[in-house]
Amino acid sequence: MRRGFPWARHAVLIVVSAIMLLPFYWVFKTAITNENIYAFPPRLLPQDPHPYNFVDVWYLIPFPRYLLNSVIVSVMAVIGNVVLNAMAAYALTQNFRAKKLVVLLLLSCMLIPFQATIIPAYLITARIGLLNTYLGLALPLLSTIVCIFIYKAAFEAVPRSLVEAARMDGLSEWRIIAHVLLPLSRPAIATNVILAFIWSWNSFMWPLIVTRDANMQTLPLGLARFLSYMEDTTGALYAFVCMVLAPGILVFLMAQSAFIRGLTHGATKG
């Protein structure tokens, strides 16, 4: 089916990729050189690269603590999404009264911006005593509606007869999810992992509101704090940005093929 000029297609893709990667390269180049980002003419290659900005970031603020907090919150969000969304999605694949209403309700909830729900979310979190805790930080991201629908599409692609056979063999609903549906929905799991990780890793507003103590802050809050401390920020700030971005990019690169399969799963169904 593929016709035309593959080299032309590749050339276009390479140019587009280069344009999209240029900002990342520029951030990294500034992080290892301390160059003035407004210098004209701009230098494409780094002059006298050094790693000391990364060292400054590591020691001048409690970076390891922020990193640990971000990792804990992200891991909780990932586990929550993988488990809770699978349960919710399985329920949505079953036939029950008012199913359409529930789906409609979930879809309409996606239209409400998070900022609009911050006050009730804060009050609920405070009422159950989770302010300034890891669970409180992860709470709003423990289950996300988009990811529920990704699971739902994946579960619906599994032949119904397979689930019925498992049920006839005596498997409970929990075990059908764990031993039949989830192993056949790896792309959906990967998509849940990546989205939950990136959303919780980059979350700024909610941790800003929920944390009271500097020791509970996550990396995006640390970045804001770092900005307020340092006057000559260019190199160190960009080094901080690289250090915050790296884990998310790494997780994405590791799971990108499954992630793309998970997002497109069900999109081509008749």
Place this chain on the structure above:
Amino acid sequence: MRLPRWMLSRWFIVPATLAAVVLGWNLHVAANATGEVRGRVVDATGRPVAGATVLLFERSFVVNTEKQRVVTDAAGAFRFQGNASHAVQLQADAPAGKSERVTLRLLFRAQDADLPAPLVIAR
């Protein structure tokens, strides 16, 4: 001998590689973090300056605070011990004059380091 399949997965290889790098780096840090900073003081003609006082300033967010001072030996050499910082400034003070304040940036806290160029006393 064939490796188990899970060991060939990128979900094992990448974290394991990172863990190995972190472990290696920490071993290197542990072996080279006694906080010794060495250097020399010379005059404008390049001759060693004995008896010069060398000051070590530790860098924080906005200020450099003096932490230690030592006196150079007959060869103009000095040695600080127990430096706990990752970025220090050094300055020599002799009867003949002072040197410029030189910044020494390190890869980790308390790294053992030699000043790449001697402190030069200027009149």
